[in-house]
Amino acid sequence: MSWIDQHEDMAGAFEATASARSVEPTLFREAMSRLGAAVHVVTTDGPGGKTGFTATAVVSVSDSPPTLLVCLNRGANSAPILRGNRVFCVNTLRAGDELIADTFAGRTKVARDARFDVGEWKKLATGSPALMSAVVALDCRVSEVKAVASHDIFFGVVEAIHSGPPGEALVYHDRAYKRV
C-alpha cells in the first residue's frame, strides 16, 4: 500500500469515527443559530468567471501576513469559480444592506450576473468586486485551499482594504438579520 493509500485509509477511518461520535446535523445547526455573526458578501472575478455569495463563515487568521479564511460549500455554484480565480474580496455588510445579503444568498432568485445590479461595486487590487457601502472590504489572494467535510476553506492574504462610511454593521442571529 502506498503512502497516499495509507493516508486516505486513515482519513476515511477518522471520518467514520468522527461521524459515529458527532451530534445530529440539525442539532448542530440549531446550536450555530445561537451564535451571532457578521454578514459578508464574498466576491470573485477572473478567468473562472464572476460571482459572489453571502457568508458568515469568515474568520481572521493572522496579521503577519494579514490572512483570513472563508468557508464555502463545495456544492455551491461559486465554489469552482473561486477555485479557478484564486482571488476574492470579503465585503462586510452594513445595517440596511439586507437586500444585498438576500440577493447573494440566492433568496431573490435573480440571475448570477444580475446580483451585482444591487449596490455600487469597484475593483481594488485583485479585480474582485468591492462593495463601496461595505463597513469594510478586504481584497485577498488565495494562499491555500483545504477541503474539510462538505466545505472548501479558502485562506487569503489581504492585498487591499476599503473602509466604507462609519456606521452599524449587519449581523445574523437566531436566523434573522440584526444590527450592531
Ligand SMILES: Cc1cc2nc3c(=O)[nH]c(=O)nc-3n(C[C@H](O)[C@H](O)[C@H](O)COP(=O)(O)O)c2cc1C
Ligand atoms: C446569512 C447567511 C450566511 C451564509 N453563510 C454561508 C457560508 O458561510 N458559507 C456558505 O457556503 N454558504 C453560506 N450561506 C449560503 C450561501 O449564501 C448560498 O447558498 C449561496 O447561494 C451560495 O452561492 P451560489 O449561489 O454560488 O450557489 C449563507 C446564507 C445566508 C443567508
